[in-house]
Amino acid sequence: MAMSPKDRIKIQRQSMPERDADVRNADFKEVNIGFSLDLAQTESVRCLQCKDAKCTCGCPVGIPIPEFLERIADNDLKGAAEILLGANALPGITGRVCPQEEQCEQFCVRAKSKNGEPVAIGHLERFVADWARENMDIRQICAPATGRKVAVVGSGPAGLTCAGELAKCGHDVTIFEALHTVGGVLTYGIPEFRLPNKIIEAEVDRLRQMGVKIVCNVVVGRTFTVDELLTDEGFDAMFIANGAGLPVFMNIPGENLKGVYSANEYLTRTNLMRAYEFPEAETPIIKGDRIAVIGGGNVAMDSVRTAKRLGAKVATLVYRRSREEMPARKEEVHHAEQEGIEFQMLTAPLRILGDENRWVRGLECQRMELGEPDDSGRRRPVPIEGSKFVIDCDVVIEAIGTRANPLLTATTPDLKLNKWGYILVDETGATSKPGVYAGGDITRGSATVILAMGDGKRAAASIHAFLTANAECAVAR
Amino acid sequence: MFRILDARRLASDVKWFRIKAPLAARNRQPGQFVILRLEEGGERIPLTMAAADRESGTIELIVKAIGATTKHLCELEAGDDIADIMGPLGKPTEIHACEHAVLVGGGVGTAVIYPLAPALREAGCFVTAITGGRTHDLVVLEAELRSVCDDVCVTTDDGSYGFKGNVADRLEELLSNATKPVGVVYAAGPVPMMRAVCDRTRPHKIRTIVSLNPIMVDGTGMCGGCRITVGGQQVFACVDGPEFDGHEVDFDELADRLTAYRTQERTALERFEREHGHACASTRLTTA
Ligand SMILES: Cc1cc2nc3c(=O)[nH]c(=O)nc-3n(C[C@H](O)[C@H](O)[C@H](O)COP(=O)(O)OP(=O)(O)OC[C@H]3O[C@@H](n4cnc5c(N)ncnc54)[C@H](O)[C@@H]3O)c2cc1C
Ligand SMILES: Cc1cc2nc3c(=O)[nH]c(=O)nc-3n(C[C@H](O)[C@H](O)[C@H](O)COP(=O)(O)OP(=O)(O)OC[C@H]3O[C@@H](n4cnc5c(N)ncnc54)[C@H](O)[C@@H]3O)c2cc1C
Ligand code: SF4
Ligand code: SF4
Numbered sequence: 001m002a003m004s005p006k007d008r009i010k011i012q013r014q015s016m017p018e019r020d021a022d023v024r025n026a027d028f029k030e031v032n033i034g035f036s037l038d039l040a041q042t043e044s045v046r047c048l049q050c051k052d053a054k055c056t057c058g059c060p061v062g063i064p065i066p067e068f069l070e071r072i073a074d075n076d077l078k079g080a081a082e083i084l085l086g087a088n089a090l091p092g093i094t095g096r097v098c099p100q101e102e103q104c105e106q107f108c109v110r111a112k113s114k115n116g117e118p119v120a121i122g123h124l125e126r127f128v129a130d131w132a133r134e135n136m137d138i139r140q141i142c143a144p145a146t147g148r149k150v151a152v153v154g155s156g157p158a159g160l161t162c163a164g165e166l167a168k169c170g171h172d173v174t175i176f177e178a179l180h181t182v183g184g185v186l187t188y189g190i191p192e193f194r195l196p197n198k199i200i201e202a203e204v205d206r207l208r209q210m211g212v213k214i215v216c217n218v219v220v221g222r223t224f225t226v227d228e229l230l231t232d233e234g235f236d237a238m239f240i241a242n243g244a245g246l247p248v249f250m251n252i253p254g255e256n257l258k259g260v261y262s263a264n265e266y267l268t269r270t271n272l273m274r275a276y277e278f279p280e281a282e283t284p285i286i287k288g289d290r291i292a293v294i295g296g297g298n299v300a301m302d303s304v305r306t307a308k309r310l311g312a313k314v315a316t317l318v319y320r321r322s323r324e325e326m327p328a329r330k331e332e333v334h335h336a337e338q339e340g341i342e343f344q345m346l347t348a349p350l351r352i353l354g355d356e357n358r359w360v361r362g363l364e365c366q367r368m369e370l371g372e373p374d375d376s377g378r379r380r381p382v383p384i385e386g387s388k389f390v391i392d393c394d395v396v397i398e399a400i401g402t403r404a405n406p407l408l409t410a411t412t413p414d415l416k417l418n419k420w421g422y423i424l425v426d427e428t429g430a431t432s433k434p435g436v437y438a439g440g441d442i443t444r445g446s447a448t449v450i451l452a453m454g455d456g457k458r459a460a461a462s463i464h465a466f467l468t469a470n471a472e473c474a475v476a477r
Numbered sequence: 478m479f480r481i482l483d484a485r486r487l488a489s490d491v492k493w494f495r496i497k498a499p500l501a502a503r504n505r506q507p508g509q510f511v512i513l514r515l516e517e518g519g520e521r522i523p524l525t526m527a528a529a530d531r532e533s534g535t536i537e538l539i540v541k542a543i544g545a546t547t548k549h550l551c552e553l554e555a556g557d558d559i560a561d562i563m564g565p566l567g568k569p570t571e572i573h574a575c576e577h578a579v580l581v582g583g584g585v586g587t588a589v590i591y592p593l594a595p596a597l598r599e600a601g602c603f604v605t606a607i608t609g610g611r612t613h614d615l616v617v618l619e620a621e622l623r624s625v626c627d628d629v630c631v632t633t634d635d636g637s638y639g640f641k642g643n644v645a646d647r648l649e650e651l652l653s654n655a656t657k658p659v660g661v662v663y664a665a666g667p668v669p670m671m672r673a674v675c676d677r678t679r680p681h682k683i684r685t686i687v688s689l690n691p692i693m694v695d696g697t698g699m700c701g702g703c704r705i706t707v708g709g710q711q712v713f714a715c716v717d718g719p720e721f722d723g724h725e726v727d728f729d730e731l732a733d734r735l736t737a738y739r740t741q742e743r744t745a746l747e748r749f750e751r752e753h754g755h756a757c758a759s760t761r762l763t764t765a
């Protein structure tokens with residue numbers, strides 16, 4: 001489909017078809033419907049096929065973006081899928097959850113011109129991934145078995161990616177997961193209305209077909225220590241990707257009232273335990289008519305939109321900086337707005353108020369204004385005198401961040417940590433312990449899915465090199 | 478799937494199980510617990526491992542039927558399967574070697590203190606257990622305790638059996654009359670009982686370790702739902718506990734947080750009883 005750049009430029013960005021806001025805010029089905037083939041082709045033609053494709057530099061795993069977009073335009077979806085899968089094992093996930101506006105799409109030349117909008121790379125990635133899942137046999141051909149055993153701790157995006165890459169090399173991989181289901185944050189954190197479970201399940205099926213073993217209900221650090229896996233259980237190497245799931249509380253009065261949740265608990269009850277189906281699913285959740293969520297990231301956005309779906313009449317997001325500083329994906333903020341979420345920007349919570357039976361009844365807040373920029377360059381919010389007010393609510397959810405979970409590291413004394421308790425790794429993903437690699441949120445602090453996957457991939461390459469070198473030593477001996 | 482190998486009723490609402498769960502068994506130490514989920518869609522609930530055997534890969538649980546999940550579990554028999562068992566969780570009990578250790582258990586709590594006796598005896602303690610119930614029928618595990626303790630006192634509120642009064646009263650009597658000085662008290666049971674025990678040991682400055690039972694979800698420190706206040710600090714019972722210095726625990730807060738799901742628990746129980754053909758919808762919900 002040869003088309004001049006001039007004609008391409010004329011095409012407007014295609015918008016993602018979505019379910020009606022008033023319908024979707026009452027259920028957990030996916031918000032985005034996905035591009036049709038027509039929309040996908042029109043959108044991919046917008047790509048100018050830059051020689052020096054800046055978009056690819058903005059992608060943490062370096063997907064050759066113009067190449068896969070060209071295949072879509074040429075109606076070669078299989079070719080597009082092959083290019084995509086060559087660089088990114090989980091495009092159905094990243095296409096949905098990557099903060100594209102800060103990564104690939106931010107660097108798209110089409111965004112540089114006045115009123116220009118970037119090519120919808122994320123939406124197109126999702127389109128190709130979904131097509132491939134339904135129409136292609138994406139089973140990997142694995143190298144012959146090497147007989148080397150690798151343990152992967154945690155089944156989030158870092159663990160799943162690493163396991164897949166290692167299985168491809170012929171290694172015998174076992175994933176140990178603490179919970180009863182795989183997927184990490186993809187399953188218990190990110191709600192189905194953004195990332196349906198069937199996409200994670202398809203990925204896990206693919207890993208199983210490649211011979212990856214998955215053992216749930218194993219808490220490494222308790223069920224086995226890292227050392228026991230390496231010695232008693234005979235693993236030759238290990239990848240630790242246990243995430244950063246220890247919720248931080250604000251430490252304000254009233255946090256232990258009934259009706260106060262960490263976002264992790266609120267989302268786990270809903271997504272992992274399916275509390276929205278209570279009593280068919282047996283885990284309860286306090287629903288509440290008026291819910292206040294504290295925070296401005298994806299986690300806060302997921303919580304507040306979940307609250308709406310659980311039936312809250314008023315669901316309010318409370319954030320101490322302004323709209324522009326909100327770290328959440330732009331699309332989520334936009335969707336939240338459509339769904340009737342209220343935003344209280346430049347608002348800092350002071351304390352949670354309770355009634356005589358210790359149920360939450362309000363959140364006392366203070367208005368803020370933006371002052372001088374702080375170390376991170378963001379303007380620091382400063383309180384406005386005499387601006388206290390109360391948001392009436394019966395549930396408060398804190399989504400202000402997580403810390404490193406010490407459960408595993410506390411039982412592995414020779415694993416070097418940084419001052420916040422995250423595992424220290426070098427540029428190959430190696431930890432201070434020979435044969436043990438780490439990646440994802442447990443090395444970075446809360447980051448993103450694509451960075452966790454990038455870590456998994458890099459560590460797999462390093463582990464493969466480590467095992468191959470070791471194999472040669474063994475032969476030489 | 479985790480197969481139940483053996484099941485025995487210890488009292489009308491208490492049941493003992495031996496279950497094949499090699500991974501939970503292999504590193505288990507006294508005081509540690511598992512989180513289990515009976516089936517798809519089920520709740521995750523914490524239960525103390527009363528014993529475990531690494532060789533045979535089995536664990537033992539003692540369960541008091543108080544709500545939908547525990548009642549369902551207590552209907553299972555040898556040969557039935559449990560979907561998920563994860564563990565061991567929590568810190569092992571601090572075994573405080575001293576001349577005389579006293580274990581105080583009320584209701585479900587008796588299942589929690591029972592596994593401590595062998596470990597304490599091994600450490601050289603003379604072990605007294607005090608267990609009780611409102612009335613004789615509600616006294617559980619007496620014979621089991623007798624087989625692992627040096628002395629066992631049973632109390633009933635109505636005096637239908639043993640000492641008339643509650644376990645804290647009996648403890649108080651023991652503390653004032655014990656020929657062997659008591660060096661440590663371990664207590665597990667309903668919150669008011671644990672609080673009463675701590676009130677009795679405080680004047681004597683006796684180390685008192687309580688096993689707390691906040692509501693849990695994941696058991697790995699990820700959700701923060703099991704947070705409690707100890708010595709003014711927020712801690713997570715699943716990873717920092719479940720045992721704490723009883724003299725430092727904010728029991729009011731714990732008791733209150735345990736009531737958060739009262740309404741839903743009743744709904745779940747009624748639904749369970751409807752589906753499992755129990756006529757009595759008015760089953761009492763024991764206060765934890
Ligand atoms: C609600 C929410 C929304 C988010 N939205 C986005 C988004 O839109 N886009 C984006 O890019 N990122 C998003 N993130 C961040 C992203 O999900 C994480 O950065 C990413 O999942 C980290 O991956 P991971 O593999 O390191 O760890 P995780 O996904 O945290 O997985 C770790 C796994 O290890 C298991 N585990 C923990 N301890 C042990 C142990 N001792 N033994 C065995 N297993 C253990 C855990 O149960 C878990 O399954 C979001 C996060 C949350 C919480
Ligand atoms: C570390 C720990 C060890 C325990 N060990 C044992 C044991 O060995 N034997 C035993 O019989 N019980 C034990 N329990 C208590 C047991 O977990 C609860 O009885 C069970 O969760 C109740 O579930 P349910 O659905 O049957 O009742 P529900 O209907 O959920 O609740 C009934 C009552 O139990 C309390 N409760 C509800 N959920 C929990 C929960 N997740 N954890 C604690 N209490 C809860 C409620 O406040 C309520 O008062 C232990 C609890 C903890 C935290
Ligand atoms: S993986 Fe993420 S950053 Fe890379 S191209 Fe896809 S959406 Fe963009
Ligand atoms: S920068 Fe934009 S226009 Fe250029 S190749 Fe990448 S997606 Fe296409």
Ligand code: FES
Nearest residue numbers: 696698700701715
């Ligand atoms: S049960 Fe979730 S943190 Fe303890």
